[in-house]
Amino acid sequence: MSVEFLVKRLVQLLVLAFVIAATVFVLMRLTPGDPVALMMGQDFGVTQADIDRKREALGLDDPLLVQFGRFMGGLVTGDLGRSIVSDRPVRELLLERFPATLELTLVAMVLSFGIGVPVGVIAAVKHNSLFDRLIMGINFLGLSTPSFWQGIMLILLFSVTLGWLPSLGRTTYGFVPDHVTGLHVLDSLITGNWEALKYSVRHLVLPAITAGTSYSAIVARVVRSSLLEIMRQDYIRTGLSKGLPFWRVVRVHALRNALIPMVTVAGLEAGSLLSGSVVLETVFSWPGLGRLLVDGIYARDYALVQSTVIALCVMFVMLSFVVDVIYSLIDPRIKW
């Protein structure tokens, strides 16, 4: 990997962050609705002077360019500002929510690849068989089922009817592991708190299934179609004709070459899940980034929305960097 590539990526990140910061800044201010008016309420006792004073204290009465400069200046020094509504540092709010999102993302990804890859491989190998059609049909169903509906159905079945799994939150009160990383499952393992581990896993099952199954359908389709193409290649036929076991050819020679599109899907999935699924977080009362952002938008919490979007944008760029690096690890012909 060349220094040139790294510098290029860094410059790309900075430019993108600036453009996104400017766009979000302008869009939030173009959106009708005033954070202070929404916050102060519309009572007889609230005078225009009170609202003006609050605006002044928050710096909202300054010219837009000054506000933008202040915001960008803060970003450069790592200060993401304070939430207008809760008066807490945005950095603190993001750190509070991020572990929940990260944990769900990781488990959902493991699940989607754990299901998607074997299903895709079998569907490709047994191409046009009954199994292939059945599995692709189910896949299609998984893809086309909205996650809010799927989530509610899972809750109704496993929480309400069967009573096996909890319906909300990251864990049950009283079984929260000591904070190490913020990831409950990992923290439970690190601290050896098996009760907390049990509850954390139980709480993760339904949201992870909901998040994971729609992606497992995508993974399965991608794996299937790339394998189908690869299996027709000459080197596969050569391997098989020289007597290599079939599954060894699939696993070692075919699947490795199908990894590139899988990594692409993984990158997209990670990006999408890490930016927080509002629907999923709402259905499962999961305290992640998506709801933080949406609540911020409703309250016109400028600082919160701007900084959250910037943080997500940086995360996306870093993910795409990681994906590029993985490409070159998988395929030595790809050089950066």
Add this chain to the structure above:
Amino acid sequence: MRIKLHRRAVVLALGALLVTQLGLGYAQAQKTIRVALTGPIVTLDPANYRNRNTENVIRNMFDGLYTVLPDGRTVPEIAEGVTQVDQFTWDFKIREGITFHNGEALTADDVAFTFNRVVKEGAMEGQTSPRKGLMASLQEVTVVDDYTARFHFAAPETELSVKSAAVFMQIMPKDYFEEVGVDGFIAHPVGAGPFKFVEASYAERVVLERYDGYWGGAPDMPGEPGPAKLDRVVFEIVPDPASRLAALRAGDIDIMQGVLADQVSVIENTPGVEVKTGPGTNLYFFGFNTELAPFDDPRVRRALAYAIDYDLLVEAVYGGRADALYGIPLSWNSEIQHDGLEPFTYDPERAKALLAEAGVTNLSFTIDTLGDNLLLAEAISQMLGEIGVDAQVRTWEAGALQEAVGQGSRQATVHLWGNASGDPQWPLWPVEPGYSYWRHDEFLQIMNTASDIADNDQRIAAFRRAYELVVEEVPYVTLVVPQTVEAARGNVLNFQPHPGGRVNMHRVDLATP
């Protein structure tokens, strides 16, 4: 081959372990109640919020001078009572022997500190408290002696307005706050309420536990005074109504706030859970921009008021769990209400006749409203359709609607106004801050001066006249007040929804199985 078998065995064993673990039930600590709030809380500083979920948590940790009972009465809590000193001044007598969660005694010093931080300019760490608007014309609170706090108002206020201001702010410990600062206070809030702080994650849950040194609570509050019965209250943030209901049915929560009208029958048919209703305080109204034709003609506004079948709204939109208002502004202040106001009973023929008299034909306009009010607005649109008026409904998100209506760029709106206070001005709110743009000289004269009338009878007479004018001229039509509908599991005892939506856990108990 051996290795493969080994792997399989491990996978099987792990799978079996997972399945058995998942299948196990999980025990709750005794007398821990779980309450589902409808959204995240924003702070634990009692002076810095205007948010119902935040209020629910804060008011279980902090007590106020006065409080509102589930039946709507305003009664003393930390205060023993209030006496008027002069036109602008009121003295609150504080109960002795009340302590904060850190053991410090609550005195008039704490009361003055609490209210001055709210009403004085920039007193909240350089900012002005968003609760200032709830404090009537309160300017300052001074200390008369350890247990008497003097409230100085800028205008003569009714006793009810004074008490309302006292309800809307909970008492904070001055010394502790000054010692730890605002960030320290928010991280570990200390109040004088029935429950003390344990831990909070604003987006997920807040945990409180019983304060054994609690003074006992408002004597008029139904239930047994003394420390709380519950060991612990866990507020869970559950924003989605369908998920809240599922969690209630699954037993993951014990009390559910924000029950939707269409969920009531599901709850009623579910064994082990109960619907709980109480009086409501959200007044829904149909407001017109009276500066735009043809809404500048009172006959047109009156016609539309007669075209609404209020009883049908109650049945169809709220499943009977609402009170119809028939165009009469509702006040919690019984002094203001009078029976002389003639309600707009549903009369489509009269509506048509009034429109014809005003020379209005083919009336077509847009009703702007919030997504939450869509059903109500569409019901009205359909009723208006029956007298030949074409009213299209358009929904908005709260911030956008607030700004658009404030700028006068909308023709009509279906909106709501929380009216838990007995302040006689509040039910007139849909007119005053700009929803109707109604420039009626006599009405504006009353609104600008009535609060300053020192004589109680004269002031009441003035407000009664304002109410009469609203009914005569119809700048807006009051529609319904939906009841507060909540739900609880069957083992929850002594829980009653509060008109203001407040969840008071002090006297709630859990039946032991």
